Amino acid sequence: MTEPYDISLTDLRPTQWMQEITQLGDAFGFFEPLGDDHNAVFVEQGDTLLVSFEALPAIQALSKTARPVGFDIANVEGWSCLSVIASQDTWFRDGDVYGFFDQMTDDGFFEDFDQVIFYGAGPCGYAACAFSVAAPGATVVALEPQATLDPNVTEWDDRFTEMRKLSFTDRYGYAPDMLEAAENAYVVYDPHKPLDAMHAALFARAGITRFRARHLGGGMQAHFEQMGILQPLIKSAADGTLDAKDYAQLYSKRRDYPSYCKRLFGAVEPMDRPFLSEVVCSHIVNNFGGPRYRRKLKAIRQARHAQDTGET
DSSP: OOOGGGOOOTTOOHHHHHHHHHHHHHHHEEEEEETTTEEEEEEOOSSEEEEEEEEHHHHHHHOTTOOOHHHHHHHHHTOEEEEEEESSOOTTOOHHHHHHHHHHHHTTTGGGSSEEEEEEETHHHHHHHHHGGGSTTOEEEEESOOSOOOHHHHTTOOSOGGGGGSOSSSTTOOHHHHGGGOSEEEEEEOTTSHHHHHHHHTTOSTTEEEEEOTTOOSOHHHHHHHHTOHHHHHHHHHHTOOOHHHHHHHHGGGGGOHHHHHHHHHHHGGGTOHHHHHHHHHHHHHHHOOHHHHHHHHHHHHHHHHHHHTOO
């Protein structure tokens, strides 16, 4: 194997998948188990390091090649990649994970790179923010992250109550505080998801830029990948050019993304704004088709015609 990021890991059971990743790490960097639920694999390729936090079930469900998304992003850019992989959604609240990042800091591992970028989404976005403190001066990109699951702070979030048994008050705990040493941090969230928006509000502090991904819903990483903007987003953040204008240009690709357009129509249809509903529905029909939306568009136009002509 001469191209580590080109490995295909499809149709493998978790144990087989881990065996392949272990061999990959041993050949091109290192592989290190972090207790029972976490593992770290490092591939050395370039002077920029991408640290990605991922969960194995999501990797196997969302990637056609069953590769960590960090591998694919690093491959495009010629970066090194350190992927910290959980067996499930753990928020990486584990002493072995803490110890690993402590050791990386003590060894000066992150100092060997010209630039370090931390990335994750959801629970992994929380981890990207929390553990970025191990590499002062890093850039952080987090999609729909939680700030903490400590019920004393976020008792209003009832989605993950079973995780409240974990401690979010010890080391690497409160994600917004852990970003104080970052060079730049970017948090992306959907303001129409109230709980995600409330978490995002906890990140409102100096040095953290928040971007809105309206009407996108959950699973933001998968949506961004399908829109083709995940890799450019992280690259722009790494280059230090990611601002409101740059983000708006990237997110404008949502207009060509069927899932977003259909979700948008679902939001405007009950609003009793027939012109807006017609515009969105017409866009869906003209660009993506679909008999359901053709019927809806026909009904909207008939209702508008009846209103204009005074017919009942």
